Each structure stands twice: as C-alpha cells, then as structure tokens.
Amino acid sequence: MVELGLISLRALQLPRLLILCFFVILGNFHKAEARIRHYIWEAKYEFRSPDCFKKLVITINGKTPGPSIQAQEGDTIIVQVNNSLVTENLSIHWHGIRQIGTPWFDGTEGVTQCPILPGDTFIYQFVVDRPGTYLYHAHYGMQREAGLYGMMRVAPRDPEPFAYDLDRSIILNDWYHSSTYEQAAGLSSIPFRWVGEPQSLLIHGKGIFNCSKSPSLSTDVCDASKCSPFVQTVIPGKTYRLRIASLTALSALSFQIEGHNMTVVEADGHYVEPFVVKKLFIYSGETYSVTVKSDQDPSRNYWITSNVVSRNRSTPAGLGMFNYYPNHPKRSPPTVPPSPPAWDDVEPRLAQSFSIKARQGYIHKPPTTSDRVIVLLNTQNNISEYRHWSVNNVSFTLPHTPYLIALKENINGAFDSTSPPDGYDFANYDIFSVASNANATSSSGIYRLKFNTTVDIILQNANTMTKTNSETHPWHLHGHDFWVLGYGKGKFDVNNDTKKYNLENPIMKNTVPVHPFGWTALRFRTDNPGVWAFHCHIESHFYMGMGVVFEEGVERVGKLPSSIMGCGQTRGFHGP
C-alpha cells in the first residue's frame, strides 16, 4: 500500500514537500499504534565520584542512574543487556511492571531466572501495559547499591487527569562508600557487621560528601571539585510534574522543595486523589508524581532537600537546587536549607499513608472479601549466631535453581517443600518487646496460592532485637499491584481492624511501608501466572532473609525461554 502510494505520488510528480507531509502524517498515524522500543545496554564497573568520594560503581552505557526508558502504554520494550562486569553475575528487575504473560522476564535472580553470567548477553522483552512511573534496578545479591538503577516513564493513551507543562524525573538514593561485597560479607559474618548509616544522600545521582571532614583521604579518593549538587532548572510560572522515586538501600526519606507545595497526583502508576504536602515521605521502591508550580520569587534559587527519617540519622541531608531561570544554577539560596522532620515522629508518616486514596474516576474497587489471609510477622532474629530477618520466624534463602523453572519443569528437590506458616503465635507473641527467644529457622519454602483467588496480606511489625526499637520496612510485590486496605498501630486485630478497611477508594500500589510497631493490610488477586517475590526493599534486609515467594497458576505459564536457564538443576536443561 505504502509503495503503491509512493509510486502514484511520484507519478504525479508532486513537489517533495507534499511527499514529506505524507510521511509525517503516516508517522503520526503509526504513533498511535503500540511500538517496539529496542535498547542495547552495557553494564560495567567504572570509577565515579557521585558525592566526591571515588569508588567503583556499576554504570549502564556509562551512566548511573542509567538511561531512562520512555514509552507509551502498550509498547513492547526489548532490552539487550551485555554483562561486562567481568567477574560478577547480573539480573535486572523491571520494578512495577507486572510481566503479564512474561513472568520469566521479571529479572529476579533465583526466582524467575538464572543470573546473567559475566561476558554474556541476555534479552528482556515485555509489554508496558499501564501508564505511570516505574523503575528498573539490579536484583542480584546487593548489586542495586552499586548504582545499577534507572527510571521508566510510560505515557498514557488517554489524557492525564491533571495538567502540567513539563515532566521531570528525580530518583532519590542513599550512598555507601564501602562496596556491596564488604557489606554483604559483614552481614553474613560472626560477629555480625552491620552496614551502618549511609555516607551521603544522592538526588538523581548527585550528592555531596564533605571531604574536609576526612582529612586522611587523599584528593585522589575524595576531591571536593569532583561533585556538585543536583540542579532542577525551572522557568518561572510553569507547572512541573516531578516524578520522584526512591531506590535507597536503607533509608526512609523526607523530600522537600523550600517554599513550594507539592500536589501528589500519582503513586506507583496509579492516579491519586490530589493532596498537598510540603514534605513528601518516600520509601525505597516507591514512586510518586507531584505537581509543583514555579510561582515563588523568581530572583533567587531554592533548596531541594532529602533527609533520613525513621532512623536516628547521622547522614547529612541531600541537597539540590531548585533553580529559577535565568539565575545562575550554582547561586546558593539566601536561606538555610529547610529543617527536616523529627526522625522518630511516626505520626506525619502515618498521616501521609492515610491520605493516599485512589482518584475519583480511576477507582478500581477491590473484592469485598478474601479467600485467604496471610499474616506476616516481621522480626529480627538469630540463626546459629548469624543475624537474620524473618517472617513468621522463617528467614528466606534463595535456592540455586530458580523457582519458576523448577516448578514449571517439575524439577524435584530444588527447594524446601514445606510452605512457611500463614501466621504467627498471635496469642503469645508480644510485638512491643524484644523476643524472649530470638531464634528462627531458614528455608527456601514458598507460599502456593490458588489461582484466581483473593489473598489478604497483613504485614505485622514488631520490636527488633534492640529494646524499644521497631523499624520501617517498605514491602514490594512483584507481578502485581495490591490494594492498600489499611494501616494501624500495634497488633493487628482480626475481629476489629478488618472493619476499618477502606473498600471504597483504596489506592493500588506495588510497594508499601509497614510503620514501626504497626501493621499494613493489603489485598490482591492471584491472576498472574508465575512465581513472584514479595520482600522488604531494604537491600540488606532482603539479603538477610526478609522476604517470601508466592506461586500462582504456574501450570498456566507458557513455554519458558531457554535463556533463563543454565544454573543449579537447570544446567543443560532444554525443556521437555
């Protein structure tokens, strides 16, 4: 057809301009169709100084944060990953993408695929079926912390329900100067060596570590001229959509732009009934869109800050510049950076959690009842003198043969066959005290969920092994969005707390915090055949066992690609 059209146009000898117009129209017509977006990425270690301190980081095509993926709802994303890490395995998780029909490309090493070996190439291919703000990051060991992460923006086919002039992305992170290897080895040592608080906070890959405070470091290692704060330049009078995401290793954060309100409009790819904040609390694995008007005094710049909350912070604030054009981007604001919220005040954080509701006109109603309730008690434990985190007293360990392959191909003995329990000893366990017996067991057992049913998860927080201490844990579910039915303080009460569930307009998310000494209730449908991780997004906590795995409808999963195989009992396995 196109060729015929071309011939006839030529035959008519229409001017070139007309032919060009024809192709522009044709091009626009094609834009409405789903597209295939192809990326070729090389992951490798390079020396970088994101906060002035030089260390080895993992870059993608020379960048950390890596390149942004920008697509439209319904597009197919193909990413060819070349692992040039030389001595290290790799896998990349597409955080928030449900992988409907492609559970093998979720990128979770040990769950959905074997690792990508050094020198190997792996091709991920999946559909971005929903608009919104998503992330990608390494999902092998504690590799995410080395800097392999980036953003995915998926534009909708329909107009957005809010207006803005410009769209910008900001990924927040915390940053350690020790390597992921040192950290991982410390966590699995006797005596236990905790990773400690991060050395700095990064705003979209930029932070400032004060080299003069560590005079023993040579200028080759720490050089104040090698880093600069993040700058967001804005044109006065415009409305900006800022996509703010957190991929911290440990820290819960409070984010603010001095003198500016932020209207929250999206969370984890779902439209939110708009609400205004001065400080946005954000936990690792969450994404938000806020709209901000550049309507303040345009003759100066303003501070952008991120601060640690929920831990007794020793990490200095992350500082950036909200730069009103045409002021110089490096001109410091005439003010001191705004003060952070009290680190140990849970109330404003709980209040924000309660404020998030699905936007009118975009409400997906949850089923009113569930078929199964699983309560997950979050505890810190000892197992043979090693420090762990557990749920229901079981600390999770990854098997060598990925679950998806083991289950789909009926490979026996690949993981522990006993499922972890659906609850804990409600009557006797005191969540407000250090456990009298902090011993736990470790297991690679998983939850087998009946396909096409409704499951409730109650995350129950508790005291850690330190007196009067309970931490915030952001839990992330792969392959699904869940409804957030409620949050509460203290011990979840099955008889009364369920009555307070929001069944009218709950937000759907893929990552949610359980607040200190509190509980969070979630509901989801087991409608995505596959094997899916659900875990604390704090890198060291998942490494120490704070996670579970759900299987649903694995018999409905299509033929597995051989590219995900090659490890454990899948070695040399080419399928039936």
Ligand SMILES: O=C1O[C@H]([C@@H](O)CO)C(O)=C1O
């Ligand atoms: O796993 C952890 O260990 C430390 C602390 O409990 C012991 O040093 C901490 O804050 C964690 O989150």
